[in-house]
Amino acid sequence: MNEADFIAALRRMPLHPGARGLIDDSAVLTAAPLVVTTDTLVEGVHFLPHDPPADIAWKLVATNLSDLAAKGALVEGVLLNYPLGDPVWDRAFLDGLAAVLNHFDARLIGGDTVSKRGPRSLTLTAFGRDAAAPARDGAKAGDALWVTGTIGDAGLGLAIAQAGHGPIALRDAYRRPYPRLTEGRALGPVVHAMMDVSDGLLIDAGRMARASELAVTVALDTVPLSEEARAFGGTDRAARLAAATAGDDYELLFALPAGITPPVAATRVGSFAPGDGLTLTDSGKPIPLPPRWGYEHRPER
DSSP: OOHHHHHHTTTOOOOOGGGGGGHHHHHHOOOOEEEEEEEEBBHHHHHHHSSOHHHHHHHOOOOOOHHHHTTOOOOEEEEEEEEOOOOOHHHHHHHHHHHHHHHOOOEEEEEEEEEEESEEEEEEEEEEEEEOOOOOOOOOTTTTOOOOOOHHHHHHHHHHHTTTTOOOOHHHHHOOOOOOOOHHHHHTOOSSEEEEEHHHSSHHHHHHHHHHOOOOEEEEGGOOHHHHHHHOOOOOOHHHHHHHOOOOOOOOOHHHTTTOSSOEEEEEEEEEEEEEEEEEETTTTEEEOEEEEOOOOOOOO
C-alpha cells in the first residue's frame, strides 16, 4: 500500500468538514475554544508487536479521547500521523481506525504519512469542544477521591496478551480501552479536579495531589475490581496492589466535596487533606507503599 492508496482509504473514513476532503495540506477549524491533546503509541512500549493492527488503531484513538473525557469535552475531530510499512498491516489498521471513529462519532481532520522501517510509532492528536475543562490541580482539602468503572483489568489483560491465553474480556480491556466520554460530560461541570487513569491509580492519584499541593490517602480495600479480575487475579492485598499500579485503565479519577454524590456510577477510593504525599491504607490501617506506584516514562540506561 503506497501513500496515495492509504490516503484514498482515509477519505472513506468519517471526515471532519474542516478536512476539505483531505486534498489540502491544512484543515480549517471554526469551533472555539478547543481542547487539544496528543498521544503516541510505540511498538514494544505501549503495544505488543503481535497485537492486532485493528486493536492498535482502536487504542490509539481511545487513549486520546480519554483525555478529552477528562476535560468533559465533546469530540471535534482527530489528526493522524502514520508510518507506512507492511501493506497487510496498514489495511488492517485502517479497518480498526474506521471502526473506532464510527463508534465514538469522531471525525478525521487530516494528518501526515511517512515511510518507516523498524518498530512502529503512531501519533494521534484529538480536538474537543464545549468543555468544562477541569484541571488536575483543583482538588481541595476535605475532597473525596473517586474513580469510575473498575481498576486493573488492563494490567491483567496485558499479561494475558503476552501469554496467549486467558479471559478475552480482560485481554480486550488492554487492547480496546473505552474512554468515559459520557461520564466526563456529566462530571466536568461539578468536579474540583479530574484526570484519566492512564499510568496507574496510585501514581495518578499522587499526581493530582501534588498538582493540588495536598496530601492524598488511597484506601486499597475500596479499589473496584471487575468480576473477571476477581476470578482471574484474586482480591487479596497483592492483587489489589497490582491493579492499583498497573495502568492503561483509562477510567476517570476525580475530586468532589465530601458528602456530594457524583452524577455517574463511581467508587470512592480516597480523600485529600492538607500536607503532601500519598498514604495507602487497607481496612483503615496504613500499609507500606509499593516501590512502584505505576508506569513512568523513563529513558533506558
